[in-house]
Amino acid sequence: MKENKETVNIAFLGLGGQGIITLAKMIATSALDTGKKVCYNEIHGLSQRGGSVQSFLRLNEESSPLFASSDVDIVVGLEKMETLRYLYGIKEQKPKVILLDYFEIRNTNYFGLEVFPEEEEIDKEIKERAEELYIFDRENFKKQFKGNFIPYNVGIFSALTTFEELGITEEIGEKIVKKLLGKNILLSQVNKKAFKEGKKWIKKI
Structure with a gap:
């Protein structure tokens, strides 16, 4: 993470759904609520079919929402392979990474691979490319809920x-979740609980 840097560049990475x-909108709205300037951009892939989805957010910046991957300060990843793919584009300054402990095996052709890498290999690569790595414990967070709707994104927001x-x-944070x-x-109470629980299940490794 760059020191004494007023602008904070954040990349959000994951899959459709x-x-x-x-x-990203929760972070952006929270920042606006604290008086920060915000620039926001989103890139939709094949979101209906679980394709890549990316959002980029700049705090204390209003000229452009886009920034070079080498200038990213925080990477928020909700799927491991998508996160690693973005980290491969960073050649210099290592970012802080918060990662949902989730890995989805997809068609190797999507990444131009012959064999999909093992999850352990991906974990190792991500750790090597992060200045600081925080893992969000998906399984234990999930156990706090009885139904099928598990708002991991709200849990990550809490973290x-x-x-x-x-x-x-x-x-x-509570105000933004409600807003x-x-x-x-039907879902507001679940989201409220997810925000309360989320910060309990993040661990620096």
């Missing part, structure tokens, strides 16, 4: 409020 766009450089307090996700009365 994981709530990447919503997660991100512990990053001082983002400046998001618990009070602001953006509180309209569905």
Whole structure:
């Protein structure tokens, strides 16, 4: 992570259906609530078929939402292979990485591979390419919920409020979850619980 850097560049990476766009919007809305300038951009892949989805966010910056991968400060990954693919593009400064412990094996042709790498290999590569690596414990987080709807993105948002450089307090986080996700009365309580639980299941390794 670059020191004394007012602008914070964040990359959100994952697959269609994981709530990447919503997660980025929660961070962006929280930043605006604290008076920060925000630039936001999203790239949809084949989201309906579980393809790549990326969002890019710049805090304290309003000229452009785009930045070179070498300038990223925080990488938020909701799937391991997508996260590693982005990290391969970073040649110099290593970023801080927060990673959902989730790995999905897909068609090797998607990545131009003959054989899909083992999850352990991917874990090792990600750790080597991160300045700091934080793992979000997907399985234990999941155990806190009874139904099939598990809002991992809200849990990750909760975990991100512990990053001082983002400046998001618990009070602001709760307000943003209610503001953006509180309209569905059936899911609002689940999202509220996910925010409360999320920060408990992040671990620096």
